[in-house]
Amino acid sequence: LGHNIHFHDKKIALLEAGPRKDYDRMPDSYSNRVSSISPGSAALLSSFGAWDHVCNLRLKPFRRMQVWDACSEAMIVFEKDDLGDMGYIVENDVIMSALTKQLDAVADRVEVFYGSRAVGYTWPLPSHSCDTSPWVQIELADGRRLQTKLLIGADGHNSVVRKEADIRNIEHWYDQSAVVATLHLSEATDNNVAWQRFLPTGPIALLPLSDTASSLVWSTSHEHASELLAMDEESFVDSINSAFWSNVNHSDFIDAAGAMFRSAISLLKPSGTAARQLPPSVAQVDPGSRAMFPLGMGHATEYVQNRLALIGDAAHRVHPLAGQGVNLGFGDIACLVHHLGAAAFNGSDLGSLKHLLKFETERQRHNVSLIAAIDLLKRLYSTRLTPLVLLRTWGLQATNALPPVKEQIMAFASK
Amino acid sequence: MLWSGGGAARALTRAFGSQRAAAALRGAAGGPAGLPTRPAELSGDDHADLSLQTGLKNCNRKGQLKPCSTQPVSLTDIQSSMLTMKRLFSTSHSSVDAKEMKKFQLLAHKWWDEEGEYSALHSMNDIRVPFIRDTLLSMRSNYHVGNPLSGVKILDIGCGGGLLSEPLGRLGASVTGIDPLEDNIRTADQHKSFDPVLAKRIQYKSSSLEEIVEECMETFDVIVASEVVEHVADLEMFIKCCSQVLKPEGSLFITTINKTQLSYVLGILVAEKLIGIVPEGTHEWEKFVPPEELESILESNGFSVKTVNGMLYNPLSGSWSWMESTSINYAVHAVKSGAQAQPSPTGALSEVGSEQPSATAGTAL
Numbered sequence: 010l011g012h013n014i015h016f017h018d019k020k021i022a023l024l025e026a027g028p029r030k031d032y033d034r035m036p037d038s039y040s041n042r043v044s045s046i047s048p049g050s051a052a053l054l055s056s057f058g059a060w061d062h063v064c065n066l067r068l069k070p071f072r073r074m075q076v077w078d079a080c081s082e083a084m085i086v087f088e089k090d091d092l093g094d095m096g097y098i099v100e101n102d103v104i105m106s107a108l109t110k111q112l113d114a115v116a117d118r119v120e121v122f123y124g125s126r127a128v129g130y131t132w133p134l135p136s137h138s139c140d141t142s143p144w145v146q147i148e149l150a151d152g153r154r155l156q157t158k159l160l161i162g163a164d165g166h167n168s169v170v171r172k173e174a175d176i177r178n179i180e181h182w183y184d185q186s187a188v189v190a191t192l193h194l195s196e197a198t199d200n201n202v203a204w205q206r207f208l209p210t211g212p213i214a215l216l217p218l219s220d221t222a223s224s225l226v227w228s229t230s231h232e233h234a235s236e237l238l239a240m241d242e243e244s245f246v247d248s249i250n251s252a253f254w255s256n257v258n259h260s261d262f263i264d265a266a267g268a269m270f271r272s273a274i275s276l277l278k279p280s281g282t283a284a285r286q287l288p289p290s291v292a293q294v295d296p297g298s299r300a301m302f303p304l305g306m307g308h309a310t311e312y313v314q315n316r317l318a319l320i321g322d323a324a325h326r327v328h329p330l331a332g333q334g335v336n337l338g339f340g341d342i343a344c345l346v347h348h349l350g351a352a353a354f355n356g357s358d359l360g361s362l363k364h365l366l367k368f369e370t371e372r373q374r375h376n377v378s379l380i381a382a383i384d385l386l387k388r389l390y391s392t393r394l395t396p397l398v399l400l401r402t403w404g405l406q407a408t409n410a411l412p413p414v415k416e417q418i419m420a421f422a423s424k
Numbered sequence: 425m426l427w428s429g430g431g432a433a434r435a436l437t438r439a440f441g442s443q444r445a446a447a448a449l450r451g452a453a454g455g456p457a458g459l460p461t462r463p464a465e466l467s468g469d470d471h472a473d474l475s476l477q478t479g480l481k482n483c484n485r486k487g488q489l490k491p492c493s494t495q496p497v498s499l500t501d502i503q504s505s506m507l508t509m510k511r512l513f514s515t516s517h518s519s520v521d522a523k524e525m526k527k528f529q530l531l532a533h534k535w536w537d538e539e540g541e542y543s544a545l546h547s548m549n550d551i552r553v554p555f556i557r558d559t560l561l562s563m564r565s566n567y568h569v570g571n572p573l574s575g576v577k578i579l580d581i582g583c584g585g586g587l588l589s590e591p592l593g594r595l596g597a598s599v600t601g602i603d604p605l606e607d608n609i610r611t612a613d614q615h616k617s618f619d620p621v622l623a624k625r626i627q628y629k630s631s632s633l634e635e636i637v638e639e640c641m642e643t644f645d646v647i648v649a650s651e652v653v654e655h656v657a658d659l660e661m662f663i664k665c666c667s668q669v670l671k672p673e674g675s676l677f678i679t680t681i682n683k684t685q686l687s688y689v690l691g692i693l694v695a696e697k698l699i700g701i702v703p704e705g706t707h708e709w710e711k712f713v714p715p716e717e718l719e720s721i722l723e724s725n726g727f728s729v730k731t732v733n734g735m736l737y738n739p740l741s742g743s744w745s746w747m748e749s750t751s752i753n754y755a756v757h758a759v760k761s762g763a764q765a766q767p768s769p770t771g772a773l774s775e776v777g778s779e780q781p782s783a784t785a786g787t788a789l
Contacts, residue, residue: 014569143618158619354572355553356591361538363547 012057045332050339062107070094168323180307186234316360532607535585573597582652586612683712
């Protein structure tokens with residue numbers, strides 16, 4: 010917002026609970042919190058100059074994504090026709106640092122309050138009475154008070170802003186936790202493929218960080234996640250490799266059905282099937298890089314209220330299996346900036362519900378279908394029941410054979 | 425009971441003030457320049473108390489007789505002052521305009537309820553603000569997109585609660601908003617007071633157009649009279665005064681309602697009686713102004729009409745849009761001619777150079 014021309018003479022305050030993060034050179038070891046950045050998000054970041062900083066620090070583009078089932082041979086491969094970058098794996102710290110640099114560039118308009126916490130919110134009354142201010146009042150932990158025409162809540166899935174505004178949140182905790190770690194591959198390779206395998210306990214994904222390192226995101230049951238964290242490094246590495254390589258979950262029936270379907274497809278569409286590749290094997294894990302966090306899904310019933318807008322995880326929370334969480338947030342930002350810019354150029358009151366509702370409608374239309382799809386995929390792949398396995402096997406194989414469908418999926422996810 | 429004694433006194437004082445202004449207009453060449461205002465005002469006050477009981481009609485006449493006796497005035501002066509008095513009280517010797525003022529008075533605190541009685545005016549901002557903004561930007565060469573109207577002085581006539589003044593102020597303009605109804609001005613002042621930026625950029629005054637003409641000759645770059653001319657009793661006088669306070673080459677923006685069968689059906693029957701998006705009795709079909717009439721008055725007063733666009737309100741979506749036909753609502757942009765010469769139709773047209781022949785035909789942008 011600070012870089013938007015229509016906000017040239019507006020004042021913006023950013024309340025950040027964490028410390029300032031600014032890196033000129035990244036430390037040698039990789040952070041275990043990474044995000045998959047879609048091309049759309051990259052475009053947003055470059056629109057205000059942050060992407061250049063990301064590129065200067067470090068990132069890893071990937072060109073292919075292979076997703077396959079543990080219970081069958083079915084798989085789907087996504088890649089762009091022109092073999093361009095499908096997306097980028099970027100450490101969260103890198104993004105933070107890039108954003109910090111760009112915030113500094115507009116320090117005259119944007120004031121960042123590091124290490125601050127809001128303890129009280131006073132919402133404006135719907136009817137305009139004489140003596141109360143129609144703006145939102147915020148009280149900080151250190152006693153300072155701020156007032157604003159528009160409050161944007163971007164404080165994550167446990168959003169305090171959302172709770173204070175009494176916005177109902179539909180949420181659901183998955184019986185899963187995600188284990189993250191930084192892994193070193195056994196041999197250097199042209200590491201530009203993102204791998205994800207759906208195990209019955211949850212998907213395991215390997216995201217490239219460099220030619221020798223990858224990031225692990227393994228969603229599994231709470232107990233298994235704790236075990237993984239507790240075990241020694243060698244056993245941990247073994248579990249990862251076997252998760253990707255072993256076929257213990259296959260059943261003959263499914264294999265036969267899958268093979269039959271595949272031959273049917275190759276009759277109809279010769280190029281519709283491809284050989285399944287195996288991901289690189291893992292040699293060791295970065296000590297101290299293992300961590301876990303619980304997973305859930307959430308969606309706020311309203312994204313906006315008078316003088317309030319929710320974006321990112323505060324508005325919606327998804328399973329990491331599709332790598333979409335942060336991209337949805339970036340999409341929210343692009344949309345909100347667009348609507349606020351137009352409102353500012355029309356001289357409207359920025360907190361006015363009219364244009365906020367336009368933002369809500371636009372984003373809900375986009376987000377709800379994606380959130381539902383991700384949730385559905387998660388449930389579909391959490392089972393070993395044969396009929397469902399069969400269904401998803403054939404579904405996956407069919408989708409893999411239909412480029413138009415795949416292109417639609419990729420286009421939707423890249424926004 | 426409608427006005428307190430003080431209010432009426434102030435109203436009458438304003439009336440005399442406007443009479444002074446009207447006389448000054450006419451007497452520019454050498455009429456009575458300095459009118460003895462003191463005696464007039466004092467006598468006005470006396471009559472204020474009496475007039476409360478006698479009603480508007482008599483108030484008009486009584487208020488006038490006194491000053492007329494204290495200075496030499498011509499018949500035209502009396503006529504013009506009668507006109508301005510009529511205009512000020514918005515009455516044509518009928519009680520309709522008093523009712524209008526009363527209706528607006530009752531709703532004076534409802535201006536800023538975006539979903540309330542004035543919701544249609546709120547959503548009209550979505551097309552009238554861009555219309556004003558873009559027209560002005562196309563006429564300026566150096567502006568900053570982040571502050572498009574900075575340095576522009578705008579007069580918002582009939583500003584009401586400030587619905588249009590505030591967005592224009594946010595775009596950087598210095599806005600003066602006037603409205604004859606004090607309650608409206610109070611609402612507007614209070615609403616802008618919460619925003620430190622707007623509080624400085626916008627000034628509200630409870631006054632009629634005539635009253636400020638004297639102090640504000642050729643002061644404003646832009647005049648906006650949105651949804652006003654259909655409430656005005658004397659349009660000719662109104663436009664004349666606009667011309668006076670507007671700088672040469674300044675812009676005048678008017679939005680109003682056409683006088684057609686369609687506008688009666690949709691603008692009054694449906695809007696007021698059927699679905700109630702406009703408070704009942706707000707509009708009188710008789711006072712609607714057809715674009716042709718408005719254009720001819722504008723042209724004969726030194727304006728050159730640049731654009732006439734039809735507007736349409738969709739009650740289902742609550743939003744306005746532009747349309748080709750001006751048969752219901754329409755917006756006009758006119759520019760005051762640059763020369764100081766007496767306004768004449770041909771003079772105005774030839775002076776303002778590039779003329780779109782379609783402008784007078786009233787086609788959309």
